[in-house]
Amino acid sequence: MLDEAAAQQLRGVAGVRGVYPKMKLTAPAIGLGGKEIIGNDIRTELIIDGVDPALVQGEFSGADQFREVPEPAAAPTACEGDSGCAKDQYCGKPYRGGPGKVCRDYVPVIASPHMLEIYNGSLRRAYNLPRLNPDFLVGVSLEMRVGASMVQAAEKDELLFERLKLVGFSDKAVPLGVTLPLSQVARYNVHFGSAEAATRYHSIIIKIESKDQVAAVAKAIEELGFEVTDGGAEQAGFLISVFVLVFSLLSTIIVGIAAVNIMHVFFMLVYERQREIGIMRAVGARRSDIQRIILGEAACVGLLAGAIGVGLAYAASRVFDYISAQHLPDFPYKPETYFAFSVDLVALALGFAAGFCVLGAWLPARRAARMDPAAVLTGR
Secondary structure (H helix, E strand, C coil): CCCHHHHHHHHCCCCEEEEEEEEECCCCEEEEECHHHHCCCEEEECCEEEECHHHHCCCCCCCCCCCCCCCCCCCCCECCCHHHCCCCEEEECCCCCCCCCEEEECEEEEECHHHHHHHHHHHHHHHCCCCCCHHHHCCCEEEEEECCCCCHHHCCCCCEEEEEEEEEECCCCCCCCEEEEHHHHHHHHHHHCCHHHHHCCCEEEEEECCHHHHHHHHHHHHHCCCCCCCCCHHHHHHHHHHHHHHHHHHHHHHHHHHHHHHHHHHHHHHHHCHHHHHHHHHCCCCHHHHHHHHHHHHHHHHHHHHHHHHHHHHHHHHHHHHHHHHHCCCCCCCCCCCCCCCHHHHHHHHHHHHHHHHHHCHHHHHHHHCCCHHHHHHCC
């Protein structure tokens, strides 16, 4: 059984950085809203789970951050509209229903970006709905009735009334549904079940200090008698490692061939310029000066070639993204761009190009520096 004692055990496993319980809502719930988004209210069955807000700490900022909500006041303030309530409150039905309206706290929720991708990629086309973006949706509210269901047999005798407010999107939210603060879900489970429901977790998320420790931590957790579900992380990590190894090997071979070609080119350049090098040596240039000149030229050639390569790659990526945006149909998880050109990555590419040009020119530069000026100028 997953409870706080189990969470404490997991916190003691070497390599575990954080332990975050999750709890599913064990009562039915429906949501009503959406008019401000698509023009009409929709009524839908809600899939809900709860997480410790510490799991997503730092992902959201401002007044609408994901946080625990205090229990409804025993004697709430009566109101006629939202203007009669505090800044972060709304005027709505009492927690357990009844006549009149009172000031209530919004329940903050987070949603998975997968839901938005599925909507934009499939549902909006089927129902002729507008395309949505995450920034537009943050702050949207939805009425929730806990205990209600579109399946009549699942309905409870008593309903709890809440209003949810979306504070952001996170990959830590339930993939299809909404995620509330853990204490809020526990409150509902206790109301429709027993006090013990607040102590039972349905799963626990583990944060690990390093990705290299995944296998060791998973084994240690299994030895404690828990079932580990990583969503394919170990298999995906293994496949990624294989792909990285293969591409690294191919890149090394290609770069090695390029370095040999660069070396041959600079050997030819040194041979063709040996008289020039001999004159420089005769008028006082040192061997180290000749070597620095050759290597400096190689670095400049590498930077120029690298800049041209990055420019061509960026242009090709823009063309490919344009073709994708204009001619490929929308589908779930369709990215706006398939490429990444960060400053660090571009700088690394330029440094890599210059570095291997210098490496390829190293032996020709040493040969040029060792030339005997007298022998070169006399043709011996």
